[in-house]
Amino acid sequence: DAGVTQSPTHLIKTRGQQVTLRCSPKSGHDTVSWYQQALGQGPQFIFQYYEEEERQRGNFPDRFSGHQYPNYSSELNVNALLLGDSALYLCASSEGQGGQPQHFGDGTRLSIL
Amino acid sequence: AQSVTQLDSQVPVFEEAPVELRCNYSSSVSVYLFWYVQYPNQGLQLLLKYLSGSTLVKGINGFEAEFNKSQTSFHLRKPSVHISDTAEYFCAVSETGGFKTIFGAGTRLFVKA
Numbered sequence: 001d002a003g004v005t006q007s008p009t010h011l012i013k014t015r016g017q018q019v020t021l022r023c024s025p026k027s028g029h030d031t032v033s034w035y036q037q038a039l040g041q042g043p044q045f046i047f048q049y050y051e052e053e054e055r056q057r058g059n060f061p062d063r064f065s066g067h068q069y070p071n072y073s074s075e076l077n078v079n080a081l082l083l084g085d086s087a088l089y090l091c092a093s094s095e096g097q098g099g100q101p102q103h104f105g106d107g108t109r110l111s112i113l
Numbered sequence: 114a115q116s117v118t119q120l121d122s123q124v125p126v127f128e129e130a131p132v133e134l135r136c137n138y139s140s141s142v143s144v145y146l147f148w149y150v151q152y153p154n155q156g157l158q159l160l161l162k163y164l165s166g167s168t169l170v171k172g173i174n175g176f177e178a179e180f181n182k183s184q185t186s187f188h189l190r191k192p193s194v195h196i197s198d199t200a201e202y203f204c205a206v207s208e209t210g211g212f213k214t215i216f217g218a219g220t221r222l223f224v225k226a
Contacts, residue, residue: 004156033214042117042203042216043157056212090156101147102214104156 002027004105006091012111013081019110021076025093026103031055032074033102034066035090043090049074050096078110086112115140117206119217127225128196134189134220136204146187147205147214148178157203163187174198199224 005024013019025032031050035043045058049068068074072093078085088109092102120135138144145164149157161172168180178189187204201221207214 031212033212035216040219042218045213045215048212050212058213092157101159101162102157104149104158106154106156 004091004093004103006089006105006108008108009106010109010111012113014113015081015083017081018077018079019081021078021089021091021108021110023074023076023091023093023105025072025074025091028095029093029103030072030096031094031100032068032072033092033094034074034076035092036060037088037090037107039087046076081112083112086110115144115206115208115215117204117215117217119202119204119220121220122218123221123223125223125225126194129193131192132190132194132198132222134202134204134222136187136189136217138185138187138204138206140185140206140208143209144206145209146178146180147207148172148176148187148189149203149205149216150174151201151203151219153200160189160202194222194224196224196226198222 007022033048034046037043047057048055052068063079065077088107090107091105094100094102116139118137126132147162148160151157161170163180171177201219204217
């Protein structure tokens with residue numbers, strides 16, 4: 001039973017560029033959440049997708065957007081990259097009801113030069 | 114708004130000694146509580162969760178936590194640690210019925226031989 005898979009594992013971009021990160025949830029899970037984890041900090045909630053719609057959003061600018069497909073996989077898009085966007089981006093999946101434990105992928109390490 | 118405070122940024126302990134990692138939360142509504150562990154270059158793994166019922170929760174790898182509503186705490190304990198327990202530990206909270214999970218800044222547990 002595959003867990004949460006994320007791609008790519010590492011990515012290097014320059015300021016101003018755009019990036020797309022991908023996530024496949026654990027089998028049987030229909031909800032995907034995205035987190036940003038800066039070095040030495042806890043994960044910060046970006047947003048959550050359920051039934052192909054953004055269900056809740058954290059305190060992140062509109063440069064951060066996402067999408068969920070009918071097979072529950074998800075993408076995180078970040079436009080106009082800033083140096084401060086350098087972080088580990090984590091995807092987590094869970095079942096539909098709120099508050100359920102989440103299963104995390106190993107993340108995508110994004111470095112902005 | 115919810116918040117999570119992990120009272121110790123680092124906890125050094127000798128192998129086979131007991132350990133307690135402290136977590137306090139703030140919320141105006143009822144909550145679910147979680148502890149996650151993160152090993153280097155990996156995502157987060159759920160150790161244990163409190164959703165309702167008994168305030169003493171047992172998790173994987175010999176860890177347990179106690180929910181104290183009056184003190185708004187959810188401290189993590191293990192009676193005897195191993196070198197392999199060296200990792201970053203995160204306390205997290207979500208509103209009952211909500212979708213957003215708030216994480217603490219993490220506590221680095223360092224087990225010495």
